[in-house]
Amino acid sequence: MAWSTREVADLAGASVRAVRHYHEIGLLSEPERGANGYKHYGTSHLLRVLRIRRLTTLGFSLPQIAAMGDADDHFEEALRSLDEELAATVDRLRRTRVELELILRQGAPTELPAQRDPASASGRAGLSAADRAYLLVLTRVLGPAGLRAYEKVISGFHDDPAAAEFDRLPAGAGEDTRRRLAERLAPHVRTLRAGCPELETALADAPRGPEFAADMMNAAVNDLYNPAQIDVMARVGDLLGTPGGPGRS
Known part of the structure; x- marks a missing residue:
């Protein structure tokens, strides 16, 4: 017919x-x-x-079908290849859904990787816009261990009431204001550092090396925080005997 x-x-x-x-x-x-x-x-x-x-x-796609021809062995090989691609896609989508669930449940900022640790996520939720942006930079220059150390300290920084004052500190804050704020923050920062000894080696696993990470972190601080805040950071570092270190603490 x-x-x-x-x-x-x-x-x-x-x-x-x-x-x-x-x-x-x-x-x-x-x-x-x-x-x-x-x-x-x-x-x-x-x-x-x-x-x-x-x-x-x-x-x-039609070009893929054309490349298969009519041979059954090529057809089976193409099907197996497609199955592997689909499995990888399903796995990626499943991970994405887990990330979305964590973000929705924790109210975490979408630009940062979601955290499975509720305490860490809670700390992130209280970060300033500058802190969140700084952490995002850290995700690109630090290794997993270094990122965890800085994240722990930066999140813990906001446990002190003076941290809110630091976040609101205007660029034109006077000398006396900056000095007194640094003096109030120094004991808390000292406690944070003592509770996170891994901070000392945080740059050790940086993918592009410690020097590159330190340069990027210092550049991010200069770009994200205002002059008064940077001055307070430097004063805290001087009070603790660690001037010039990268980062918030």
């Missing part, structure tokens, strides 16, 4: 335009023509169109 182009298209659930396109790109062989010049499609053509449509619904 022979079918016209429209009939074979209808049988396969395709459009006439699609069937003609399959011919144009070499996916479907041209059928014989009758005495009247019309194409006569057979069962093999119908099966080929059905196969093409099935593969496209599975996610294969």
